[in-house]
Amino acid sequence: MRSVLVTGASGGIGAAVAHRFAAAGDRVAVHFVSNRAGAESTLRALPAEGHALVSGDLGDPEGARQIVDAAAAELGTIDVLVCNAGVAPSEENRHVIGDVSYEEWTSTFRRMVDVNLLGSANLAWAVASRLIERGAPGAIVNIGSRGAFRGEPEHPAYAASKAGLHALGQSLAVALAPHGITVTSVAPGFVATPRQEPKLDGPAGDALRAQSPFGRVGTAEEVAAAVFWLASPEAAWCSGSILDANGASHLRS
Structure with missing residues (x-):
């Protein structure tokens, strides 16, 4: 049984990841920023007992450290960190040069x-430091994005941040390997989550599904399965890798 911190677990991919680990008998700290109701719903749906709820703003360096401290206090320790929380692209934060002000x-x-x-870098520091102090192995899995490779013309900051997250993961994989800590990333394509339902049901839905030769978009459970495997001891030799989970909608050499 492992202790797992999953950030951004109020719904969508984070909730699916939390459920996947809990179903395997692991104890999970469900993190949220503002959606307490969603996080509590995730927590209630988790199999077994011993799980916890933690909150905090990853954009604040001290907040990130406090999230790890709270999760460790609730679970006793942290063996696996899943960095899922993030600011996602939306119409409200669209930022195309020529359309938005400098501010x-x-x-x-x-x-x-x-x-x-x-935020993910700070979480990784806090969790890895605890693992090193204990002399224990562990795993960090980052949720990146297909957009880091194909670009996001309407949300370039998102693509840049996720590309940086992938690079961070590879750097940490090398640095932390001597301590038995693996670091990997998953790069999903478009995923069907409650937040994306209006888009999938709207005029853009067919085009989104057509991005993949499978004629559909991904599911949160498929991403969760990839995360769970990458965090397992069986996947240790894949440390430093970035796993594409996009239904062949974007292929990179």
């Missing part, structure tokens, strides 16, 4: 980088 451009970049990249 909007810089503030959007700052928030996405602070949360998606720096």
Whole structure:
């Protein structure tokens, strides 16, 4: 039985990841930023007992450390970190040069980088430091994005932050290997989550499904399965890898 911290687990991919680990008998700390009701719903749905609820803003360096401290206090320790929380692309944070002011451009970049990249880096430091102090092996899995490779013209800060997250994971994989800590990333394509239902049901739905030769989009459970495997001892030799989970919608050499 492992102790697992999953950030951004109020719904969608994070909730599916939390459920996947709990179903295997692991104890999970369900993290949320503002959606307490969603996180509590995730927590209630988890199999077995011993799980916990933690909150905090990853965009604040001290907040990130406090999240890890709270999760460790609730679970006793942390063996696996899943960095899923992030600022996702939306119509509200669309930032195309020529369409937004300089102030909007810089503030959007700052928030996405602070949360998606720096927040995950700070969490990794806090969790890895505890593992090293214990002399224990562990795993860190980052949720990146297909957009890091194909680009996101309407949300360049998102693509840049996720590309940075992939690079961070590879750097940490080398640095932490001597301590028995693996670091990997999953790069999903478009995933069907409750937040994306209006888009999938709307005029853009067919085009989104057509991005993959399978004629559909991914599911949160498929991403969760990839995360669970990458965090397992059987996947240790894959440390440093970035697993594409996009239904062949974007192929990279």
